[in-house]
Amino acid sequence: MSAQEPKRKIVGIDLGTTNSVIAHFDEYGKVDVLPNSDNERTTPSVILFEDGEAIVGRIAKNLAASSPEKVVQFVKRRMGEPEWRREIDGHAFSAEVLSAMILKRMVNDAETQLGQPVTDVVITCPAYFNDLERRQTREAGRIAGLNVLGILNESTAAALAYGLNKRDQQVKALVFDLGGGTLDVTVLRIDGNDIRVLASDGERQLGGKDWDDVLVERVAEEFYLEHGVDPREVPESLQDLILRAEEAKKALSQKPTTKVFVQCKGHSLKATIAREEFEKLSAKLLARCARCVERTLRKSGLEWSEVDSLLLVGGSTRMPMIRGMLERMSGKRSDQWINPDECVAIGATYWGAILLLREAQALKERAAADEGASRLADSMEEAVPEDLIVLLGEAEVTNVNSHSLGVLTIGKDGRRSNECMIPEQTPLPHAVEREFVTWKDDQRNVEIRILEGAARDPSACVDIGRCWIEGLPPGRPRGARIAVRYSYGEDGVLEVRARDVETGREVTARFQSAAATLSEEEVALQGRKVAHLLQTDEMGLATDSDEQLLAEFEEGYFAEDG
Numbered sequence: 001m002s003a004q005e006p007k008r009k010i011v012g013i014d015l016g017t018t019n020s021v022i023a024h025f026d027e028y029g030k031v032d033v034l035p036n037s038d039n040e041r042t043t044p045s046v047i048l049f050e051d052g053e054a055i056v057g058r059i060a061k062n063l064a065a066s067s068p069e070k071v072v073q074f075v076k077r078r079m080g081e082p083e084w085r086r087e088i089d090g091h092a093f094s095a096e097v098l099s100a101m102i103l104k105r106m107v108n109d110a111e112t113q114l115g116q117p118v119t120d121v122v123i124t125c126p127a128y129f130n131d132l133e134r135r136q137t138r139e140a141g142r143i144a145g146l147n148v149l150g151i152l153n154e155s156t157a158a159a160l161a162y163g164l165n166k167r168d169q170q171v172k173a174l175v176f177d178l179g180g181g182t183l184d185v186t187v188l189r190i191d192g193n194d195i196r197v198l199a200s201d202g203e204r205q206l207g208g209k210d211w212d213d214v215l216v217e218r219v220a221e222e223f224y225l226e227h228g229v230d231p232r233e234v235p236e237s238l239q240d241l242i243l244r245a246e247e248a249k250k251a252l253s254q255k256p257t258t259k260v261f262v263q264c265k266g267h268s269l270k271a272t273i274a275r276e277e278f279e280k281l282s283a284k285l286l287a288r289c290a291r292c293v294e295r296t297l298r299k300s301g302l303e304w305s306e307v308d309s310l311l312l313v314g315g316s317t318r319m320p321m322i323r324g325m326l327e328r329m330s331g332k333r334s335d336q337w338i339n340p341d342e343c344v345a346i347g348a349t350y351w352g353a354i355l356l357l358r359e360a361q362a363l364k365e366r367a368a369a370d371e372g373a374s375r376l377a378d379s380m381e382e383a384v385p386e387d388l389i390v391l392l393g394e395a396e397v398t399n400v401n402s403h404s405l406g407v408l409t410i411g412k413d414g415r416r417s418n419e420c421m422i423p424e425q426t427p428l429p430h431a432v433e434r435e436f437v438t439w440k441d442d443q444r445n446v447e448i449r450i451l452e453g454a455a456r457d458p459s460a461c462v463d464i465g466r467c468w469i470e471g472l473p474p475g476r477p478r479g480a481r482i483a484v485r486y487s488y489g490e491d492g493v494l495e496v497r498a499r500d501v502e503t504g505r506e507v508t509a510r511f512q513s514a515a516a517t518l519s520e521e522e523v524a525l526q527g528r529k530v531a532h533l534l535q536t537d538e539m540g541l542a543t544d545s546d547e548q549l550l551a552e553f554e555e556g557y558f559a560e561d562g
């Protein structure tokens, strides 16, 4: 490798609701999961705040029962709520800062083990994550100090990991990903290293946690009948019950009955639960899964008879009821090859290599004569195992958007409605151009509201941001035409551009997402705070200009800016 460019290291991170996984290319050029410093291949996405320190992982998860007020879990379910904050000891944390803590712990452990800094990362998210959720995921990566090469759909990542190992075949597959908090269903066509998503859908709030809740309710009710005390009303008992319910759920994936032990206010109970009863109690959840699968298959235009493989991803697919339901519906056996916990992070790592190779290629084409640029391109290629360069360099992955994109319009009668610009399930990248007209004389600016969702009624859609068209030529009568171009990038993130039709000139289109894009300074500041909380900031945290920051540190946590 060249002396000037530092060696780059790509990782793929599956940032999960309950567990996160990080993978890399090992010294043999194979993608492998990197265990954390507790030697676990998956890290619980749980954060404990104690004595001015943030601890991520197993310890935090185990202490969730005894100190629920100090523990943060299921942060991913809060992505897409830019205003959401979790208060701990009077300090407010946003979803992206909390997610950054999880990412940072993963990366730190990886760096310690590799003895090398991690530079480039692909972070995965559910296929149905909208623009806001994707932006927040990207921001979390930036705050964690990472160069985020891209955001990839979890199901596509799983398919990539699968497809690259079945290079010589053409298969149509249904990926069913049921994790801790979310359900994601994707139908795709895999043709060697060409992966095309045909349809993608999911449920934001459906995952293993809901199955845990079924058992919590069941046991709490028995406890109440027996002792007249409801363990759900005592925070410590509830947290303990939640952990035990999850253990019981896992046990029921292995054996026909299990016992759950609960204690509350000096009473105790050992409840016996049979798998059959558990399955009956979760029938509604299972039906939601089935409906989502049918819906996605319909959108893909395929029949079950055309689906070759059933790929089960996510820890919750270990429940026999899930496998049973899918095999009954499809009339097929699920593929046993795939590791439900690891395939997403593995696919993300391949995607990282694909993106870096593309960047290197583009750099070479743009600046063939520039020595610095070609060294940079070389250093990018060196991060990819040699024998994969051709395969990954030729890989094609086409995703679809899982939400319609529209614009708010006002009719002559004053009624507001959502005008669809890009319908859902459109292959990405995709761009659409549409003309707007100014509504008054000498209008210099136009404001456009961007909505996500298929409904005509704007209140049923998600307001993802605004776009200001600025600097239109002066002195024109109303009705001047402006073409606005919305383009969905490959990773499902929106970009907006505008052109004055009369002059053909590009005009400024300032797109402001409802999820804040942080400035470099803010990212750096938040990043240092995260590093400080995780106590990984030995490497020169304090500079003279950081006095205010240090003052905040002395108080333990930090206050959210603004």
Ligand SMILES: Nc1ncnc2c1ncn2[C@@H]1O[C@H](COP(=O)(O)OP(=O)(O)OP(=O)(O)O)[C@@H](O)[C@H]1O
Pocket (backbone or CB within 6 Å): 015, 016, 017, 018, 019, 020, 076, 178, 179, 180, 181, 182, 183, 207, 208, 209, 246, 249, 250, 251, 253, 313, 314, 315, 316, 317, 318, 319, 340, 341
């Ligand atoms: N043997 C098992 N039987 C039943 N459920 C299990 C088993 N093993 C793990 N789970 C459940 O799987 C869930 C975690 O799965 P996973 O790690 O895939 O989720 P995640 O990636 O964090 O979530 P998401 O993909 O929704 O963001 C938890 O709810 C856990 O209880």
Ligand SMILES: [Mg+2]
Pocket (backbone or CB within 6 Å): 014, 016, 017, 154, 179, 180, 314, 344
């Ligand atoms: Mg997952």
